[in-house]
Amino acid sequence: MKALSTRILPIFLLVALAYHSQAQRTCGTVALQHFSKSPQEVARSNEAFEQWLAEKKATFYQNNSGTQQLNETTVYQIPVVVHVIHTGEAEGAGYNIPDEQIFAQIEVLNRDYRRLNADTSQTPATFKPVAADIGFEFVLAKRDPQGLPTNGITRTNGNRTDWSLADNSTLKSLAYWPADDYLNIWVAPLTSGLLGWAEFPTSDIIDGVNEVANNNALTDGVVITTQAFGSSEFYPQGNYKANFDLGRTATHEIGHFFGLRHISGDGGCNVDDFVQDTPPTSNYYTGCPAPGSFTYSCNAEESMFMNFMEYVNDDCMNLFSLGQKERMVIVVNNSPRRASLLTSLALQEPPVLDLAATDIVAPASGICAMQVQPAVQLSNTGTDTIRSAKVQLAVNNNLVEELTFSLNLAINQDTVVYFSNLSLTEYGDLVFSVNITAVNDSTDALSGNNQLSKTVFRPQVFTSFAEDFTTWPNTWSVRSEALVAQYNYLRAPYYDLDNTAAVLTYYQNFTPYNDQLISPVIDLSGYSKPYLLFDYAYAEIGYYDDALAVVVSFDCGNSFADTLFYKKGKELATTEYPVNFIPSGPRDWQRVALDLSAYKSSLIQLAFVGRSDGGNNIYLDNLMLQEGDYTDVALKGMVNPTGAYATATGQAQVVVENSGTTPIDNLTLATYANGNLLATSNLTGLGLLPGTRTQIAVPLPATAGQYQLQIEVATADDNPENDKLITSVNLLDDAELIPFRERFNEGQITGNWSMASEIDSTTWAIWPGSDTYLYYNAYAQG
């Protein structure tokens, strides 16, 4: 049908789904689109897809090659995997349908899509000229995703009989083969009446605007209810649903999979199926309409209700049109996960003789030993037994050893083979590679899976380090789960404007993977009180939780067991900066000391681990290993953020942090008001442990007024940068009425305030909680 508007009417559609009695066809494909998207999003997706398809169509008809293709029929082979989702029956029983029923379904598809179906004779004379041989041939996969021989059928106990559209992901996660290489068909008992559903193809637009392109590969494919899968014509022993026993549900759903819509366009006469030669209709035809029916015709012309994309019974449908063929052929040539099916290895017979190198088991990613014994896993990916393999080992492209291993590997088996011990002399990145050069004294079928390489890092051992990133350190390594490691080496002003630092470039970078900067191996055996000092700078942008951690490894960087430091977002911030942060000077940096004395007799590695939330850059500098005690008292601010105090209180609370590595017992604070020493506070017996905070009372001037208050750590420590706090305080006389200030912090209305009301004197109340405030309780006051 052809019409002007592309809008879909979801209400019409949902009503159609709900009111179909079980005797009529129910297809969930369009409803699935609406399941997780608003009608606007579906409309936008569909429009974007149609626009993309229109462009591909224009290309298709260039040089008349499209016309030629449609007239002559190119045969396209489609690799299929059928996942039978049963309820625990033996193979061949109940929902665990036999192979023969599956073969019968494939036979139906191969007839319907080549117009070899026996009922082509039922196609009305009106439509015979546009009836099409689509040219699709469906082939049960010959190789599984590992390249091993298969019959293209998997069987899984799904343990339920009421799968629905809501279970789309759950159902498909039970069994799935990569949708780039297989048309996945899940055959499962669906909830009452539902025959099946498909996922539409996607365009190859990947600009993020087009939702169609965002469809999930892991759910791509077709679902058919068990009793509508197969054919009573080719496998009469099957247990089929009445009227849907000829395998046409799969024909219909696979039509959707290749981009076809229902003939009615799932709307009235103003909604299109984007096919020229299917006459427009206003509704679905169901059951088996009388020949020549035009009940729902928009132009009082004969309806093509016998099209595979209608809602009629299996034995009343018998054709695809040329317009539908055009659409499917364009999709299979251009759409991601459709075009890639055509070159799938699953279409080819598995090789007779083939061995694959599938994993370099040893060495691990980090090696600290002087000697390693490289080991590689080999897998038989052919059909013959493998008796021997000759394998080369190279390190940094230099051939180290070539060995012939005696094996006895059957189909689908793997084994690990070992090379001789290897003494290492080089440090840094080492590339281990293996290459299978002979199998059973011959050459195997596929050379592509004979080679494998792995980059490992061999760190040097140091007894000290002081890394200031004047140049990028080649004794440190960077490891990342992301495709691109985010550690960079950039200018980052500190005391020196031209200072350089290590930077995690996280500003508007939303890849949430760990980025590790890993130290060389550090031998701490010569230390009695080792500690790590480093400086970092991070500017918070609200809501983004970029994180930084410092972790310790005892096994050459293969795992990191202890976390010494972890902060994220607001907690990590050393300053605020709305955009792409670059430190401007010392005030943007913070120094951190971490006690390493627990590892004083160990060989360890440290990793600085960043994780991006897309907020802002994190800078690291001056990483130093030190010995002894690091004392650092840091003044972190006042408890009262408004700085308004009553003279009656006589004191304020200052937050003190132990940022050093050793407990702080004694501390002297000097308090100045407007530059004059107000008091010296000598505190003893504090017992403030490293990394903890406490509040300490400092005196305030006795008379009301505005003051600049300066609090200083008078006790000498190793980091004077954070020893001074300057703040403004507003000291209020309780008797003062102007200016007045009432924060209702007492939790009740007190003091000089009173209530008067003609209605109810208790309607003003204090809202309880961390921030108390006055509110008028109008609720239920009439």
Ligand SMILES: [Zn+2]
């Ligand atoms: Zn449908």
